[in-house]
Amino acid sequence: MNKKRLRQWMAPFATATLILNTGYGIWGETEALASQSAALSVAPAEVSNLNAAALDTTRVNLSWTNPADINFDHVQVVGVSNDVYVDNIRSNSYTLSGLQPNTSYTFRVKTVNKSGNGSPGTIIQAKTASADAPVDKTPPGEVSGLSVANLGYNAFTVNYIMPKDADLSQAIIYLNGREMQRTTGTSYTFSGLIASTNYNVTIRTIDKSGNISGGISIPVTTSALTVDTVPEVTGASVTSVNNYSVTVSWTRPSGISTVSLYRDGSLITDSTGTSYTFNNLSSNTSYSFTIKSKRSTGALSSGVRLTATTNSTSSNSSEVSNLDVDSKSDTWIKITYDMPSSAEKVKIYADGDYKGTTSSESYKITGLREGRWYEIKVTTVNSSGRESSGVEVSERTDGYSSSSSSSSSYSSNYEKARDLMRIAENSLNASDWRSARDVISDLPSGTRKSDLLDRLEAIRNRAIGTSSSSSGTSTTTTTSGTTSSNSNNVVSSYSTSFTLTPGAKTAYVDGRATTMAQAPRIINGVTMVPLRFISERVGYQVNYDKATKKIIMNRPDDGKQVVLQVKNSTLAVYELNNSRNYSTNITAPIIVNGSTLVPLRVISELSGYLVNYNAASKQITIKK
Numbered sequence: 001m002n003k004k005r006l007r008q009w010m011a012p013f014a015t016a017t018l019i020l021n022t023g024y025g026i027w028g029e030t031e032a033l034a035s036q037s038a039a040l041s042v043a044p045a046e047v048s049n050l051n052a053a054a055l056d057t058t059r060v061n062l063s064w065t066n067p068a069d070i071n072f073d074h075v076q077v078v079g080v081s082n083d084v085y086v087d088n089i090r091s092n093s094y095t096l097s098g099l100q101p102n103t104s105y106t107f108r109v110k111t112v113n114k115s116g117n118g119s120p121g122t123i124i125q126a127k128t129a130s131a132d133a134p135v136d137k138t139p140p141g142e143v144s145g146l147s148v149a150n151l152g153y154n155a156f157t158v159n160y161i162m163p164k165d166a167d168l169s170q171a172i173i174y175l176n177g178r179e180m181q182r183t184t185g186t187s188y189t190f191s192g193l194i195a196s197t198n199y200n201v202t203i204r205t206i207d208k209s210g211n212i213s214g215g216i217s218i219p220v221t222t223s224a225l226t227v228d229t230v231p232e233v234t235g236a237s238v239t240s241v242n243n244y245s246v247t248v249s250w251t252r253p254s255g256i257s258t259v260s261l262y263r264d265g266s267l268i269t270d271s272t273g274t275s276y277t278f279n280n281l282s283s284n285t286s287y288s289f290t291i292k293s294k295r296s297t298g299a300l301s302s303g304v305r306l307t308a309t310t311n312s313t314s315s316n317s318s319e320v321s322n323l324d325v326d327s328k329s330d331t332w333i334k335i336t337y338d339m340p341s342s343a344e345k346v347k348i349y350a351d352g353d354y355k356g357t358t359s360s361e362s363y364k365i366t367g368l369r370e371g372r373w374y375e376i377k378v379t380t381v382n383s384s385g386r387e388s389s390g391v392e393v394s395e396r397t398d399g400y401s402s403s404s405s406s407s408s409s410y411s412s413n414y415e416k417a418r419d420l421m422r423i424a425e426n427s428l429n430a431s432d433w434r435s436a437r438d439v440i441s442d443l444p445s446g447t448r449k450s451d452l453l454d455r456l457e458a459i460r461n462r463a464i465g466t467s468s469s470s471s472g473t474s475t476t477t478t479t480s481g482t483t484s485s486n487s488n489n490v491v492s493s494y495s496t497s498f499t500l501t502p503g504a505k506t507a508y509v510d511g512r513a514t515t516m517a518q519a520p521r522i523i524n525g526v527t528m529v530p531l532r533f534i535s536e537r538v539g540y541q542v543n544y545d546k547a548t549k550k551i552i553m554n555r556p557d558d559g560k561q562v563v564l565q566v567k568n569s570t571l572a573v574y575e576l577n578n579s580r581n582y583s584t585n586i587t588a589p590i591i592v593n594g595s596t597l598v599p600l601r602v603i604s605e606l607s608g609y610l611v612n613y614n615a616a617s618k619q620i621t622i623k624k
Contacts, residue, residue, distance in 0.1 A: 052126030242387030298543030298552035
């Protein structure tokens with residue numbers, strides 16, 4: 001096309017569109033694109049900071065800031081009749097040439113995604129310089145006061161002062177020679193960087209005529225990735241041993257408000273106190289107990305280890321008799337019993353928690369929760385300090401009624417039970433587990449109740465530790481992802497196989513159908529799955545800091561800690577048992593419908609599981 005036809009064709013209108021290609025693939029190609037079709041059907045956001053400047057009598061420069069949409073691909077310049085003037089612009093600016101002097105033009109700048117869907121576009125007008133008018137060829141002044149702030153292992157911020165030129169347009173930010181952003185602001189934050197790496201930042205200025213300064217540069221080196229050394233507890237000791245329980249105590253270090261308690265390598269609970277009683281143990285058996293300091297971020301210390309052997313049943317003192325509930329309210333339960341002559345005092349426990357010691361034949365347990373069942377145990381202590389295995393009774397505090405049989409009442413009760421179940425699954429806290437148990441038990445029999453009971457049993461060991469009958473003869477112990485038990489107990493272990501389908505909420509765990517809160521997605525070729533669904537089933541404990549959006553996963557079995565952050569492409573791995581750590585780049589975690597999605601392959605490979613993708617069935621299988 002000759003210049004004359006070009007001028008006739010594009011005057012007086014033109015338009016442009018941009019999409020930035022981001023991400024990288026894990027599963028690849030045809031299947032990934034098919035799974036993204038729904039997301040790509042939505043047009044990307046418009047460009048921002050759109051500016052037009054006459055360079056001379058025949059050229060006009062357009063500059064803008066690209067949208068941050070994940071499906072953004074390129075920019076396109078078209079006329080108002082949608083005739084494309086220039087396509088596939090993949091930068092932040094473009095110079096239109098071959099124009100007529102002293103002529104006004106209207107341009108429309110549109111964004112386009114990978115499926116070809118375009119935005120309506122943003123209109124801007126520009127006028128070429130007059131042949132008689134002098135052309136501005138002088139670049140603007142440079143920024144001043146360029147400095148670095150908030151330097152971290154994967155991010156830093158630069159601050160600067162813009163020059164006072166009357167025709168100043170924007171600052172152009174470069175990292176290692178690559179243009180990152182055009183902005184009118186006075187600071188910019190670089191993120192997703194690599195620890196202990198040298199970078200060069202350059203800031204140039206551009207005026208309204210398109211003249212660009214030479215630029216001011218500053219070298220920056222990101223900090224090293226260091227292991228957070230969490231201080232240990234002090235004064236850890238075994239303070240009480242009897243047939244079926246062991247009590248330990250400790251002093252927390254400064255700045256630590258929580259400790260994680262382990263028995264034989266398995267997490268039992270977190271505690272904010274300074275002592276804890278491990279109940280439901282076997283008599284005449286050796287146990288290992290570990291106390292780990294825990295920061296609010298979820299980081300754990302290596303731990304202080306204690307050992308103890310429970311007493312033999314031959315050392316029992318006699319038990320109380322005629323244990324009964326005398327009275328109760330919504331916050332307390334009073335029990336009565338007859339003490340044997342060999343006992344000096346009794347100890348009272350509710351749901352395994354120590355409540356008090358008395359030499360009286362009655363005791364009022366206070367500070368209880370409304371409408372909930374409690375397992376109350378009374379043990380005797382003889383003159384030698386030996387504590388018996390105890391006698392138990394179950395009772396429920398007042399304040400909750402399940403008498404209504406209407407459909408609306410049933411629906412409300414089911415929703416409450418379901419919500420409490422989700423809380424228990426997320427926290428793995430004994431108190432939350434028992435709250436869910438109480439409400440689920442009141443539901444009428446049926447499939448939905450059975451499903452909740454199955455989910456309740458699946459997290460029992462991780463939430464409240466081992467279980468035992470009133471005689472104290474049944475024990476389950478989970479260590480290093482395997483389970484050993486006697487024949488009377490239900491046992492659980494880490495899942496060994498998963499089958500998932502992108503876009504489907506139904507998954508198969510060890511051959512059993514399970515519903516996920518959020519379906520896996522393929523985003524830019526990367527399979528992203530709900531964080532807790534996979535990681536907790538392969539041995540990780542998950543903590544999420546809402547303030548920093550950091551995800552900290554700990555696996556007690558091998559002392560491994562994994563740290564991720566939403567919208568941050570750095571994955572940090574700490575192998576606490578051998579003081580080794582490293583980092584690598586991944587597709588950044590994102591939040592979808594309230595669920596955090598992370599790359600599937602990262603979690604599974606860190607756990608030693610094998611991943612396979614079947615292109616024919618579009619199914620993902622993960623096996624140990």
